[in-house]
Amino acid sequence: MIFEAQEHFVLPYPGSEDEARSFLRDPGRSLRAVSFLRALRFDGGIVRSELAVNIPMFGDLVLPFESEVTSTAQGALLTPRPLSGRAWAEVGGLGEVQSGQLDYHLSFRVHISMPQAEKWGGAAFEKMFQATARKTLERVAQEFPAGVRAAMP
Template identity: 55%
Template sequence: MQFRAEQRFRVRHPGPSGSALAFLRDPSRSLRDVRFIRDLRFEGGVVRAHLTVDVPMLGEQRLPFESRLEETARGARLVALPLSESAWAEVSGEGNLEAGELDYALDVTVHFPLPEPQKWGAAAFQKMVDATARRALARVTAEFPRGVAASIARET
């Protein structure tokens, strides 16, 4: 199964544009207070971490992801890299500096294997998991703006 969520938002950065761009281009700074991202490492232009999603009926799921960071003229772009794990996440997006504000676009796709339903009960369970997982992922990505704002506040 695949579940997808996106989040678009703007947040003010109080520093000069050079500081704002440096913050935007350094995931170890800009994403450190985002609660659903764990074990964050940024090495050689690649972000490696786990996306944590609490799914009712399945518990907390820690899904690995890797994304390549590409600097752009106005900020940075994350390009999701494929993983071979059975359960994993694609995390991509873009951040741009616009008149003292950081304009973010985050896209998350979760790949989560579920066995093919053989009976009516299994199909019903799969539908429940699908609905709750989609809501859980939407809640997680909705937390992203708060985490980035907390990271900015920590630096000022």
């Protein structure tokens, strides 16, 4: 199963445009206060972390991800790197400084391997899981701006 969500947001930055670009290019700083990220590391241009989400009625799910950070003229590009396993995420996007504001375009793609439903009860469970997981991912994406705002100086 694959679930996707996108989030676009703009936040004023309380410093110079050079400081804002530096903030965008350093996920160790800019993402440190995002509540659902665990084990955040940024080294050698690669950000690694885990999306920790709670799916109502199904419990906690930890989704590791890796993304490459590339500097652009106005900010940074985040390119997902594929992982293996039963559950993982791709996190990508573009962050740019525009007129003293941070302009983020983020995408989340979650991969979850589940056994194939063979009977009507399994199919019903799968549909319920899909609907709940999709809503949870959308909620997580919408919470992202508050975490970035909290990490600002």
